[in-house]
Amino acid sequence: MKIKRAQHYGMCFGVRDAIDLAREHSKGQPLTILGDLVHNEKVMEDFRRSGVTVERDTSRVKSTKVMITAHGASRKRIEEVRSLGLEVVEATCPLVRYAHRTVEKLVSRGFYPVIIGKKGHVEVLGLTEDLAECTVIENPGEIEQIPPHPKLGVAAQTTQPISRVRGMVEMIRQRFPSSEVYFMDTVCRPTKERQKAIEDLAVECDVVLAVGGRDSNNTRQLAEKSRALGARAYHIQGPEDIDAAWFSGEETVGITAGTSTPDELIDAVEARMEQIASGFAKRVMSEVAAV
Numbered sequence: 001m002k003i004k005r006a007q008h009y010g011m012c013f014g015v016r017d018a019i020d021l022a023r024e025h026s027k028g029q030p031l032t033i034l035g036d037l038v039h040n041e042k043v044m045e046d047f048r049r050s051g052v053t054v055e056r057d058t059s060r061v062k063s064t065k066v067m068i069t070a071h072g073a074s075r076k077r078i079e080e081v082r083s084l085g086l087e088v089v090e091a092t093c094p095l096v097r098y099a100h101r102t103v104e105k106l107v108s109r110g111f112y113p114v115i116i117g118k119k120g121h122v123e124v125l126g127l128t129e130d131l132a133e134c135t136v137i138e139n140p141g142e143i144e145q146i147p148p149h150p151k152l153g154v155a156a157q158t159t160q161p162i163s164r165v166r167g168m169v170e171m172i173r174q175r176f177p178s179s180e181v182y183f184m185d186t187v188c189r190p191t192k193e194r195q196k197a198i199e200d201l202a203v204e205c206d207v208v209l210a211v212g213g214r215d216s217n218n219t220r221q222l223a224e225k226s227r228a229l230g231a232r233a234y235h236i237q238g239p240e241d242i243d244a245a246w247f248s249g250e251e252t253v254g255i256t257a258g259t260s261t262p263d264e265l266i267d268a269v270e271a272r273m274e275q276i277a278s279g280f281a282k283r284v285m286s287e288v289a290a291v
């Protein structure tokens with residue numbers, strides 16, 4: 001069995017910085033994080049153990065300081081929180097801020113905003129809540145929901161697969177041939193690097209393990225992409241999810257991870273795979289010795 005890691009994987013700088021900021025602001029004082037700082041249950045559990053609370057509903061906040069996650073929030077939402085007398089710490093990723101500025105620019109230039117992303121996702125809510133009007137579409141079937149407009153400005157949630165986004169932009173152009181359809185690429189670089197790396201890994205490997213929280217959208221996408229490229233892929237949360245029965249010992253196994261997966265977890269998955277691989281190697285040796 002061969003084990004390979006993707007060239008780009010795991011925690012991005014945006015999530016890493018947000019975690020550092022949460023640690024800094026929770027030293028010796030209560031902090032409430034508004035929503036999941038990362039879509040990773042293990043990281044969030046560590047925060048809860050150190051006294052940090054997580055709330056979605058601001059009426060339940062007990063601390064005076066609250067943190068907006070790397071996913072960002074709308075100005076409206078931040079003002080609502082401040083109006084409750086709470087101090088706001090913003091851990092918004094600079095690449096999410098770029099997406100906000102991009103959408104604002106499109107609107108100020110007279111474009112009707114179309115966001116390609118997951119409806120109801122915290123980042124998409126942050127991108128759209130300040131807008132007077134917009135349409136969020138998740139898949140090509142929803143292009144029909146875009147109202148006719150002479151100028152359509154398209155942007156995307158930062159973690160959407162770029163090839164899919166570009167494909168949908170083309171479909172929008174075909175659906176509205178007389179409109180000016182302007183696309184601003186807001187998919188972030190760490191996401192693009194991971195998507196490119198998974199394409200390379202999936203074609204080289206028989207099996208891909210995508211490590212990340214159950215709710216991590218980008219980990220799910222890494223597993224889906226691997227399957228689309230012909231690998232058998234599993235979305236796992238950690239080494240304990242790996243079943244040795246998935247392998248015959250002959251495979252090349254690739255390991256990748258979502259943008260909120262801590263390095264220690266990826267190391268632990270690799271260590272578990274090394275253990276499984278050495279079990280297969282020992283079995284082969286003893287079979288050879290018995291012949």
Ligand code: SF4
Pocket residue numbers: 012013014015070071093094095096158159188189190191259
């Ligand atoms: S996935 Fe991209 S946009 Fe989101 S926090 Fe990471 S770097 Fe920032």
